[in-house]
Amino acid sequence: MTLSTFIQQLINGFSLGSLYALIAIGYTMVYGIIRLINFAHGDVMMMSTYFAFFGYIIFRIPWYISFPIAMILTAVLGILIDRGAYKPVRNAPRISALITAIGVSFFLENFGIVVFGGRPKGFRIPKLFGHIFEVKGVTVPALSLWIPFFTAIFLVLTFYIVYRTRRGMAMRAISRDMDTTRIMGVDVDGIISFTFALGSFLAAAGGIMWAMKYPQINPLMGIIPGLKAFVAAVFGGIGNVVGAAIGGILLGIIEIMFVAFFPQLAGYRDAVAFFLLIGVLIFKPTGIMGEVLPE
Amino acid sequence: MRKYIALVYVLIGLLGFGSSVKAQDVIKIGVDLEMTGAVAAFGQMTWTGIQIAHEMQPKVLGKKVKLVLGDNKSDKIEAANVAQRLIKKDKVVAIIGAVASSHSLAIAPIAEENHIPQISPSSTNPLVTQNRKWVFRACFIDPFQGEMLAKFAYNHLHAKTAAVLTDIAQDYSVGLSNFFIKKFTKLGGKVISHAFYQTGDQDFTAQLTAIKKLNPDVIVIPGYYTEIALIARQARELGIKATLLAGDGAEAPELVKIGGKAVEGLYYSTHFDEKAVQTDLGKKYVKIFRKKYHKAPDALGALGFDAYMLLLDAIKRAGSADPAKIRDALDNTKNFEGVTGIITLVNGNAVKSGVIRVVKNGEFVYVTTINP
Numbered sequence A: 001m002t003l004s005t006f007i008q009q010l011i012n013g014f015s016l017g018s019l020y021a022l023i024a025i026g027y028t029m030v031y032g033i034i035r036l037i038n039f040a041h042g043d044v045m046m047m048s049t050y051f052a053f054f055g056y057i058i059f060r061i062p063w064y065i066s067f068p069i070a071m072i073l074t075a076v077l078g079i080l081i082d083r084g085a086y087k088p089v090r091n092a093p094r095i096s097a098l099i100t101a102i103g104v105s106f107f108l109e110n111f112g113i114v115v116f117g118g119r120p121k122g123f124r125i126p127k128l129f130g131h132i133f134e135v136k137g138v139t140v141p142a143l144s145l146w147i148p149f150f151t152a153i154f155l156v157l158t159f160y161i162v163y164r165t166r167r168g169m170a171m172r173a174i175s176r177d178m179d180t181t182r183i184m185g186v187d188v189d190g191i192i193s194f195t196f197a198l199g200s201f202l203a204a205a206g207g208i209m210w211a212m213k214y215p216q217i218n219p220l221m222g223i224i225p226g227l228k229a230f231v232a233a234v235f236g237g238i239g240n241v242v243g244a245a246i247g248g249i250l251l252g253i254i255e256i257m258f259v260a261f262f263p264q265l266a267g268y269r270d271a272v273a274f275f276l277l278i279g280v281l282i283f284k285p286t287g288i289m290g291e292v293l294p295e
Numbered sequence B: 001m002r003k004y005i006a007l008v009y010v011l012i013g014l015l016g017f018g019s020s021v022k023a024q025d026v027i028k029i030g031v032d033l034e035m036t037g038a039v040a041a042f043g044q045m046t047w048t049g050i051q052i053a054h055e056m057q058p059k060v061l062g063k064k065v066k067l068v069l070g071d072n073k074s075d076k077i078e079a080a081n082v083a084q085r086l087i088k089k090d091k092v093v094a095i096i097g098a099v100a101s102s103h104s105l106a107i108a109p110i111a112e113e114n115h116i117p118q119i120s121p122s123s124t125n126p127l128v129t130q131n132r133k134w135v136f137r138a139c140f141i142d143p144f145q146g147e148m149l150a151k152f153a154y155n156h157l158h159a160k161t162a163a164v165l166t167d168i169a170q171d172y173s174v175g176l177s178n179f180f181i182k183k184f185t186k187l188g189g190k191v192i193s194h195a196f197y198q199t200g201d202q203d204f205t206a207q208l209t210a211i212k213k214l215n216p217d218v219i220v221i222p223g224y225y226t227e228i229a230l231i232a233r234q235a236r237e238l239g240i241k242a243t244l245l246a247g248d249g250a251e252a253p254e255l256v257k258i259g260g261k262a263v264e265g266l267y268y269s270t271h272f273d274e275k276a277v278q279t280d281l282g283k284k285y286v287k288i289f290r291k292k293y294h295k296a297p298d299a300l301g302a303l304g305f306d307a308y309m310l311l312l313d314a315i316k317r318a319g320s321a322d323p324a325k326i327r328d329a330l331d332n333t334k335n336f337e338g339v340t341g342i343i344t345l346v347n348g349n350a351v352k353s354g355v356i357r358v359v360k361n362g363e364f365v366y367v368t369t370i371n372p
Helices: A003-034 A041-058 A063-089 A094-116 A142-164 A166-176 A178-183 A188-213 A223-236 A241-261 A263-283 B002-024 B040-056 B076-088 B101-114 B142-156 B171-187 B205-214 B225-237 B253-263 B280-293 B299-318 B323-331
Strands: A132-135 A138-141 B026-033 B063-071 B094-097 B118-120 B135-137 B161-167 B190-197 B218-221 B243-246 B267-270 B336-338 B341-343 B354-360 B363-370
Touching: A003 A041, A003 A138, A003 A142, A003 A166, A003 A188, A003 A223, A003 A241, A003 B205, A041 A063, A041 A094, A041 A188, A041 A223, A063 A094, A063 A188, A138 A142, A142 A166, A142 A188, A142 A241, A166 A178, A166 A188, A178 A188, A188 A223, A223 A241, A223 A263, A241 A263, A241 B205, A263 B190, A263 B205, B026 B040, B026 B076, B026 B299, B040 B063, B040 B280, B040 B299, B063 B076, B076 B094, B076 B101, B094 B101, B094 B299, B101 B118, B101 B135, B101 B171, B118 B299, B142 B171, B142 B218, B142 B243, B142 B267, B142 B354, B142 B363, B161 B171, B161 B205, B171 B190, B190 B205, B205 B225, B218 B225, B225 B243, B225 B253, B253 B354, B280 B299, B280 B336, B299 B323, B299 B336
Parallel strands: B026 B063, B026 B094, B094 B118, B118 B135, B161 B190, B161 B218, B218 B243, B243 B267
Antiparallel strands: A132 A138, B267 B354, B336 B341, B354 B363
């Protein structure tokens, strides 16, 4: 492997990894606040790509309007899911909420098949994101720079909301003790809805980026990115947004490098991610940046 | 109260009686197709063709033919489940399906075990019918398709070196890749890279970066349309200029919708083109299809049409809807004039010529016919 090939592979991995990171941030934030592994996160992401598809491709609304609208619609969808599916089981054992999340995931997938049809749809890429640079034999699609850029922006935004605003303070309080927070006069259900809205908004950002990078969307497209984001979140220390971003980028690079160095085993690339998950859970369950949970 | 319950029982009895009378003048044919999932376009295109055939010939032996459609979700396990359900619950006399070879291979043991004839419209892997008594197909097989692609690459495109990208999750792709490599090497070409991926993968940059360095004349991708389109895009983004070549798994409108400019100039082998139609039935099919859908007919639909017609022809010659008699009649199919050519079933496989098409301005354009 020559140096330029290696650098190309590193860029490929970084580009894929920053996508995982963007999706993992929302995943891990929801877990951090309400301790729910939202297995429907990937499917919420899928819905966002269809919202963007209808706005941008069917109704021909310019991307700088239609993409934010799609993200807001996805945030509303997040609130609806919380109200309809998670709120009724808020005080039930955690396993009930987990199973509900899996149910929501299946519901969204099959809803997508019925409403949008099972055939994949092609996604068009706005000119701004479609450029390709070439430097000394190494090609860099503009999107590979835009994705980390947006990931960084949304990371800072999430960090700011959670750690620097009153709402964020309430979110953190809920993560410690929901009942006491309620006694203190905080609108707990409102804050949790907001958490889901923010999480879904981030999923939408990731989804739209995903659809631009791999321009085919279908109702089952959310499953693998959702699982990979989960692995990235656990890898980085579940509940920690910065850890999720780092975990995502590392996961992307590990995956690409695995295929690059062992081309015969390319079919096992998903397995590598899940082996990583098992390894992390056995040897370092708190991940790279995870906090040590007091019992 | 008791009177009402008695009444309900009587009604149920009547309903049961009614349907059992009805069942005798209906012949049920099961259809096990990929209506959703990774190759949904193929299942839906095939279903269109089957429906056109059904509208053209809704009756056989004076009885109505009823199609029972089951969605196998482009999944091997679901394909087997659907076949079980069609046989055990719906009591079909034969099964049409599936498109992907891996799914047909999942159905085949169930058809064998239950002594129900299965006819796949378009599964090209040789293993589908090998050593099987009850399994047939309406299409040619991959040793021929691989030969077609190799000959075309070597003789028409003058390619000396090739890179092959195989979808290891699909028996079709693994088989076709090997048949291509064998023939291409025999002709004097050289396969300089053989890389792998899996159905559902979205990122192929790692494999393509390795291929770019070797600079092959052609890249052969014997997979399915979604992955082919994504591979084409990423190859062009990485600055790879080699000609792309694929098998019949490429032919779906999604190839162009997803691939866009990147699939321009991609060649693929397939079963049918309206320019190469040889039979009267074929001409009739093209006319009906064009009138109904205002576009050029595709190979999958044509093969679905042929699978249905082959089955009805067998039922007619058998003079009965008994699965064993249908099987024997299918086995004796000789010079049946279908849409995709003149079909004679040899060991369950159809022997006929294939065509090469190219993507030009977003359309699939006829290039040449290659005979066995």
